[in-house]
Amino acid sequence: MTDSTLKPDILIFGGGIAGLWLINRLQAQGYQCLLLENASLGGDQTLASQGIIHGGLKYALGGNLSSESEAIAAMPDRWRAAMAGDDPVDLRGLKVLSDTQHMWSSGSVASRMTNFFASKMLRGRIEKLKRANFPSALADKAFKGNVYRLDDLVINTESLLETLAAPVRQRLLRFDGQRDTLEWGDHGLKAVTVNGVRIEPAMTILAAGNGNPGLLDGAHQAHLLADEHSQLRPLKMVLVKHDLGHRLYAHCVGTSNKPVLTVTTHDCPDGKLVWYLGGDLAEQGVDRSDEQQLAAGRAELKKLFPWLDFSQAQLATLNVVRAEPKQQSLVKPDNAYARRDHNLIISWPTKLTLAPDLGDRVMALVEESGLKPGATPLTVPAELEQAPMGVPYWHTCFNEGLTSDL
Structure with a gap:
């Protein structure tokens, strides 16, 4: 000693x-x-984070850029600078899961989003996609709605x-x-x-x-x-392990100013994929038992992705408690x-x-x-x-x- x-x-x-x-x-x-x-x-x-490095656009869904979205608008560029070695914190070894994220919606919500993003002249930060460029999980002809690409990245938290x-x-x-x-x-x-x-x-x-x-x-x-x-801000996340092959990094937008569902995709050691589900599902999930949250996750997947077969998927829940001032x-x-x-x-x-x-x-x-x-x-x-x-x-x-x- x-x-x-x-x-x-x-x-x-x-x-x-x-x-x-x-x-x-x-x-x-x-x-x-x-x-x-x-x-x-x-x-x-x-490690319980979805790894999303966002610039605040997901908080702009109420029709205005809030103080929250203004405060973090520069963050994706700061992370990219660190990944390029141009920051005191060197992240040149960091693995990226996706260079972009998507946002999707349907019906009247899609129309409201189109008008809002056009009025704010957010070109360069958000782009409305043609169907040929939709992520594979939303490419089915049964999907009716709009898909946008955001310039926010998703990182591998383990990396x-x-x-x-x-x-x-x-x-x-x-x-x-x-x-x-x-x-x-x-x-x-x-x-x-x-x-x-x-x-x-x-x-x-x-x-x-x-x-x-x-x-x-x-x-x-x-x-x-x-x-x-x-x-403390508790969440009850849902994990969906499947072998469908679709990698999705996206926010589903409903009628509120919060995403109904936020999906990121992660690799399991056995080669299968896990969709990690956050958003309103996770926030509302804290008032549900694990069994109720699993049922809510099943229902959300069936509602949003009726063309995908999750019958062989496995589900799990994860209680996350975020700490804040x-x-x-x-x-x-x-x-x-x-x-x-x-x-x-x-x-x-x-x-x-x-x-x-x-x-x-x-x-x-x-x-x-x-x-x-x-x-x-x-x-x-x-x-x-x-x-x-x-x-x-x-x-x-x-x-x-x-x-x-x-």
């Missing part, structure tokens, strides 16, 4: 998209950082984790809440002891998503970040969120797509604090175990008795 004390510039709690993005951003600026994760990297919210973890792998450490201890001070986290190794950071960033409320409890007891609280009336935040109190920062990206925005905000707070990068590179002792990588849920859920035949 080493007797040395580690003194990183910045200690980050949370190994999801927020923490991993931030450690890469801060390390690129010369800061010596460590990250602590109490489960698996990306295993909570990040995202691998790409972000690789440059800093030895600094992504396992934290055991039953064994390890936190020591708070008047200006922030004074120290954390991990498997007997004492870590005294100059600054601490709470980026633990669902773990932030517990960390905030400690901060509040130390009279830090007293006005900051978390809110507390808002009045539990509304969704418009932007990434970060606040500083002395040497402690609380942060939430609020959406996967807003990770670059979170990086900007946290970087500004660190610079505002006057903290300068340390001159001595950290050596991580052997006692500090690396946090394990998370595994996508669709790799395992259909082997665990969580399925239901369609």
